[in-house]
Amino acid sequence: MTRRGWQLDVTGYVQADSVAWSQASVDELDPSTGQPLNEDRFLIRRGRLRVEAHRDALSGALELDGNTQSGPAARILAAQVGWSYAPDPRDPALAVVTAGLVKIPFGAEVPASERDKPFLEPPAVSRALFPGNHDAGAMVQARFGLARGSFAIMNGAPVGDAQWKGKDPAASYDLVGRLGAELALPYRWRIEAGVSALSGTGLHPGTPPIKDGIQWVDDNQNGRVDPTEIQIVPGSPGEPSQPFPRTALGADVAVHWCLCALGVGTAFFEIAAATNLDRGVIYADPIAASRKLRQLGFATGAVQDVGPYLQLGARFDRYDADRDAIDREGVDLVNIHKVFSTLAVMAAVRWSDARITVEYDHERNPFGRGDGGAPITRAADRVTLRAQVGF
Amino acid sequence: MRAALLLVLAGCGASATPDPGLAALIQIPGAQYRPGPLPAPSGGPDALQLRATHAAVPIGELRERIRGTLGAGTRAAVIGLAGGDGGWVLPAAVPGFEAPDAPTVAATIGLADEFPPGPFTLVVAGGDAAGRFGAPAEVMLVAEPAAPPAGELVIALVWDGVADLDVHVVDALGGEAWSGDPNTVPAPSPGTPVDPDAYLAGGILDRDGNAGCHRDARPSEHVIWTMPPPPGGYVVRVDARSMCGAPSAAWYVAAYRSAALVGAARGVSTDADVLQPHGAGAGVLALRFAL
Numbered sequence: 152m153t154r155r156g157w158q159l160d161v162t163g164y165v166q167a168d169s170v171a172w173s174q175a176s177v178d179e180l181d182p183s184t185g186q187p188l189n190e191d192r193f194l195i196r197r198g199r200l201r202v203e204a205h206r207d208a209l210s211g212a213l214e215l216d217g218n219t220q221s222g223p224a225a226r227i228l229a230a231q232v233g234w235s236y237a238p239d240p241r242d243p244a245l246a247v248v249t250a251g252l253v254k255i256p257f258g259a260e261v262p263a264s265e266r267d268k269p270f271l272e273p274p275a276v277s278r279a280l281f282p283g284n285h286d287a288g289a290m291v292q293a294r295f296g297l298a299r300g301s302f303a304i305m306n307g308a309p310v311g312d313a314q315w316k317g318k319d320p321a322a323s324y325d326l327v328g329r330l331g332a333e334l335a336l337p338y339r340w341r342i343e344a345g346v347s348a349l350s351g352t353g354l355h356p357g358t359p360p361i362k363d364g365i366q367w368v369d370d371n372q373n374g375r376v377d378p379t380e381i382q383i384v385p386g387s388p389g390e391p392s393q394p395f396p397r398t399a400l401g402a403d404v405a406v407h408w409c410l411c412a413l414g415v416g417t418a419f420f421e422i423a424a425a426t427n428l429d430r431g432v433i434y435a436d437p438i439a440a441s442r443k444l445r446q447l448g449f450a451t452g453a454v455q456d457v458g459p460y461l462q463l464g465a466r467f468d469r470y471d472a473d474r475d476a477i478d479r480e481g482v483d484l485v486n487i488h489k490v491f492s493t494l495a496v497m498a499a500v501r502w503s504d505a506r507i508t509v510e511y512d513h514e515r516n517p518f519g520r521g522d523g524g525a526p527i528t529r530a531a532d533r534v535t536l537r538a539q540v541g542f
Numbered sequence: 543m544r545a546a547l548l549l550v551l552a553g554c555g556a557s558a559t560p561d562p563g564l565a566a567l568i569q570i571p572g573a574q575y576r577p578g579p580l581p582a583p584s585g586g587p588d589a590l591q592l593r594a595t596h597a598a599v600p601i602g603e604l605r606e607r608i609r610g611t612l613g614a615g616t617r618a619a620v621i622g623l624a625g626g627d628g629g630w631v632l633p634a635a636v637p638g639f640e641a642p643d644a645p646t647v648a649a650t651i652g653l654a655d656e657f658p659p660g661p662f663t664l665v666v667a668g669g670d671a672a673g674r675f676g677a678p679a680e681v682m683l684v685a686e687p688a689a690p691p692a693g694e695l696v697i698a699l700v701w702d703g704v705a706d707l708d709v710h711v712v713d714a715l716g717g718e719a720w721s722g723d724p725n726t727v728p729a730p731s732p733g734t735p736v737d738p739d740a741y742l743a744g745g746i747l748d749r750d751g752n753a754g755c756h757r758d759a760r761p762s763e764h765v766i767w768t769m770p771p772p773p774g775g776y777v778v779r780v781d782a783r784s785m786c787g788a789p790s791a792a793w794y795v796a797a798y799r800s801a802a803l804v805g806a807a808r809g810v811s812t813d814a815d816v817l818q819p820h821g822a823g824a825g826v827l828a829l830r831f832a833l
Contacts, residue, residue, distance in 0.1 A: 175560040182562055182571065372595050372605055519558025520574035520631045522581065522673040524618030530557040 156206050163200040164266050164504075164541035169193050174530035195219045196537065197265060199228065208235050210249075228310075229253060229285055243294065250289040255281050255309065256301030256329050257347045258421050259403040260450065269454045269499065271510050271535055274468030275432060275491040276423055276448025280399060282431030283311025288324070299345070302328035307351040312430045314356070321394055325351030331403075339409040347401040353427060355438035357392035393438050399425035414456025422449040433472040433489055445474045452495075462499040468492060487526050489517045504541040509534065558631075566628045568664070569604065569652045570621060573630035580622045580629050581667055586674035587613030590644060592666045592681040600688050601659065602760065604652030608664065611638070612645045613676055616668035619647040624663035624680060634668065659687050691748060693766040695833070696798045697778055699751075700762040705791035706752045706783040707811060710825045711745055711765040714774025714833070718822055719765045720781070721750040726765075743769050755786035775832045778807075779825030782815035789813075795828040805831040 152159040169192075170176075176190040201214040214229040231251030235244035254262045260273055261281045277284075288305030307325035310317040331345025364384040367376055401423035409415045425446040429435040435444040452466030469492040476487050497510040512533050519529035563575030591611040599606045612619060612634055622629030634645035647666065662685055667678040690696070699709035710720040717726030727744030730736050744767070751761035778795050785791065789812070796806040807829045818824060 174557075177561050179562055179564055182564070188560070188562070369605065372607060374605070520618070520633065521556055521558065522576075522618060522620065522631065522669045522675070523671050524631075524633045524669065525671070528557040529560050531560065 157204045158206065160203045160205075161200070162203075162542065164197070164539060165195065165199075166197040166265075166537055166539045167193070168196045168271075169536045171534045171536055173533040175533070190533070196271075199266075201229075208237070209233070210235065226310075227252070245295065246291065246293045248289070248291050252285050252287050252310070253290055253303070254284050255286050255305065255327060256290060256292070256303050257281060257327050257349060257399070258329065258401045258423060259343070259345070259405060259419065260421055262301070262329075266539075266541060269462060269464050269508075270452075270466050270495050270497055271508065271512075271537055274421075274448070274450035274466070275470035275493065276446075276450060276468060278311075279429045279432035279446065279448070279470055279472060279491075280423060280425055281309055282313065283309045283317070285310045286317075286325075287319070297332045297334055299331045299333055300328065302326075305351075307353070309430060313434050314430070320354040320356070320392075321352055323352040323394065325349060327351070329401075339415075341407040342404070343407070344404040345402070347399075347403070347423075349397075349399040349425075349428070351397050352394045353397050353435075355393045355395060355436050357390045358387075360386065360389040362386045395427055395437050397425070397427035397435070399423055399428050410455075414458060416453065416455035418451075418453040420449070420451040423447075429472055432470070432491065435472075442475065444472075447471045447474055460500055460502060462497075462501060464495075464497045464499075466493075466495045466497075468495075487517070489526075491516050506537075506539045508537045508539070510537070563628065563630070565654075566630075567626060567654050567657050568621075568623055568628075568630070569654060570630040570632070570649045571604070571652075573621075573632045573649065576620060576622075576629045576631050577627070578629075579627060580624075580665055580678070581620055581669065581675040583667075583677050584674045586670045586672075586676040587615045587668050588676035589613060589616075589619070589666050589668045589679035590641075592664060592679040594664065594681050594683055596683075598684045598686045599651075599653055601653045601657045601685050602655045602688050604650060604759070606651050606653075606683075608649055608651055608681070610647040610666040610679060611641060612647060612666075612668040614643045614645075615670050616645045616676075617671045618669045620667045620669065620675070621647070621649060621651070622665055624665045653685050657685050659685050661685075690798075690801075691764045691766050692801075693768050694800060695745065695767040695771040697745070697765045697776075697829075698762060698796050698798070699764075699778075699780060699793060699828075700760070701751075701791050701793035702761070703788045703791050704752060704755060704757050704786040705761075705788045705811060706755055706786055707761070707763075707791060707793060708750070708781040708783055708820075708825065709747070709763045709765060709795070710779040710781055710823070712777040712779075713745055714772040714776060717744060719745050719747050720822065720824075721747065721753070721763075723822065745771065752786065755784055757786075771833060773833050775830065777827065778829040780809060780811065780828045781818075781820055781825030782811035783820055785811070785813055785816055793828075797829060797831055799833065804833075805829050 170190050173190040177188040179188045195218050198217040203212045210233040212231050216228040217225045229252050231249045231253050233249040236246040237244040260277045261284050286305040286309045288303050290303035292301045305325045306319035308315045308319040327349040329345045329347040334342045363386040366382045366384050370380050403421040405419040407417050427435045427437045429446050437443050448470035450468035454464035456462050472489040492515040494513040499508040514531040515528045517526040519527045521527035589612050594608045616634045619632050620629040632647050637644050664681050665678045667675045669675045697711050708721045712718045713726040719726045724747035725741050725744045745765040748764045751758050751763045791811045794808050797804040
């Protein structure tokens with residue numbers, strides 16, 4: 152569609168999920184939050200509408216998202232303005248400058264479109280370090296020969312940040328970028344590889360001044376308030392918020408091939424090591440923990456087309472949210488790793504812009520407690536069926 | 543192929559139930575629920591002792607503090623009912639001064655509403671790092687039903703949920719007890735002599751359930767006469783101060799004269815009730831009876 156010299160493109164897609172079976176599903180309420188624990192349900196995982204406008208070197212885009220993951224919700228997902236430099240209009244732009252709410256240019260998983268990802272959800276390391284995938288800032292994307300680069304200055308508060316909910320708490324900015332290469336090989340093989348880095352600042356929230364209070368502790372457990380059981384909880388002065396540094400380093404590689412009889416395939420590996428950067432799974436606050444919190448995660452897998460309509464894939468991801476965590480069990484101090492991992496096996500049937508995917512996720516997490524006293528997985532395997540239609 | 547198998551095995555292993563265990567007869571907040579029978583001894587460290595603060599534990603309340611002493615090498619403790627189904631896993635804590643090598647475990651337990659009154663045996667078993675358990679330690683306790691408030695006349699309002707409801711009781715003399723004035727005996731007017739025992743003749747409100755939307759475990763309010771109540775007509779109303787986010791609140795009102803039921807009523811409060819006034823005389827009529 153063209154209007155006043157602007158070319159408008161409207162695209163979108165809907166992902167309707169059915170969680171057919173979930174080990175974690177219980178017809179109960181979470182004792183701490185009061186929210187239902189049932190997960191066997193139908194839901195709209197993503198319903199997205201994107202409008203892009205181009206006029207010469209200028210561009211703009213707006214993407215809206217609706218879902219019913221935690222009840223019906225609608226939100227702005229991305230909004231950006233851009234300028235591109237393309238000496239030859241027939242070739243891809245050599246450089247694109249964008250500003251607004253954009254995808255964070257770290258690794259390969261985070262900047263990729265959810266519309267095209269073969270697996271239903273991102274790996275735990277991506278959900279932890281870059282929750283929501285989007286952040287506000289300015290970004291430069293450039294290509295020269297085989298080299299590809301993306302560099303951004305961003306708020307450092309992704310839209311899925313568990314504490315700040317996308318609102319930037321500090322004046323400082325995060326610097327984040329990826330430098331990579333794309334190499335075409337004979338027989339339609341192709342290799343993409345890159346390294347990514349992030350340097351930024353987080354904020355430990357302070358506390359306002361607190362007034363005196365009274366607390367009753369039923370010390371003798373007789374159900375009555377005895378004079379000796381009344382305690383004064385002294386007030387305290389306010390505590391200032393404190394900034395702390397956070398960093399990350401990552402690497403990714405993907406190999407694409409084409410087997411004539413079957414179709415194209417991809418194998419990928421991505422790893423990230425970070426310090427104080429978890430903002431989505433187990434929030435990293437080194438001031439509260441009195442130590443640095445180090446994270447390490449990777450994801451690897453492969454996807455293969457089997458003919459024009461069928462696609463099969465498997466992915467294993469592992470994320471250690473706190474590599475230095477310890478726990479006291481009896482007289483022993485035990486090193487416990489807060490590890491999340493998922494083995495995902497998927498099969499998809501595709502036709503035109505429609506796609507039906509079934510995926511089994513075998514999950515590991517640190518939320519249960521085993522007979523040996525150590526944290527073990529709280530059962531959370533699931534089978535999910537997704538129908539997706541794009542336009 | 544071998545790498546794929548290793549990947550699969552890497553993700554396998556023992557897992558804990560996601561069931562929060564709210565249907566268990568004994569409940570321990572913050573502990574991991576463990577369905578099935580308690581672990582049998584399998585060569586692990588023996589539990590040494592289990593103590594409770596009281597010999598009798600009230601049913602429907604979460605307040606009994608228990609403490610256990612475990613054998614050397616214990617990493618975890620499983621607490622449950624002897625012969626019962628389901629236990630709770632807690633990590634072993636640091637030893638006490640009296641036994642520096644013996645880890646300890648402490649917890650606050652509660653008995654579910656459905657817990658049968660009478661004696662029962664509480665058991666703790668200790669497990670080592672390999673998940674092997676030793677002989678358990680036991681303590682005999684008695685489950686006691688929570689006694690209803692005693693009095694010559696008791697008017698009770700009970701409900702479920704987060705809503706802040708108030709009971710209003712108007713006695714035969716016209717005095718009204720509610721959360722803003724918790725005694726049916728009117729306060730003496732200025733200048734009149736004060737009888738320090740006069741308040742005992744009135745019906746007295748025992749608590750303000752879910753006050754300010756701070757949720758009680760079992761929200762209830764009682765207006766209690768500990769002395770013979772005046773003869774005549776009584777009116778009980780229920781006022782919805784705030785629904786506190788709940789779509790509705792089902793309530794039950796009952797009046798007992800010397801523990802015998804005089805009358806009862808059920809009803810439902812909604813947001814529409816919150817819009818009404820909330821002072822003296824407020825609330826919808828729930829029950830009317832005469833003594």
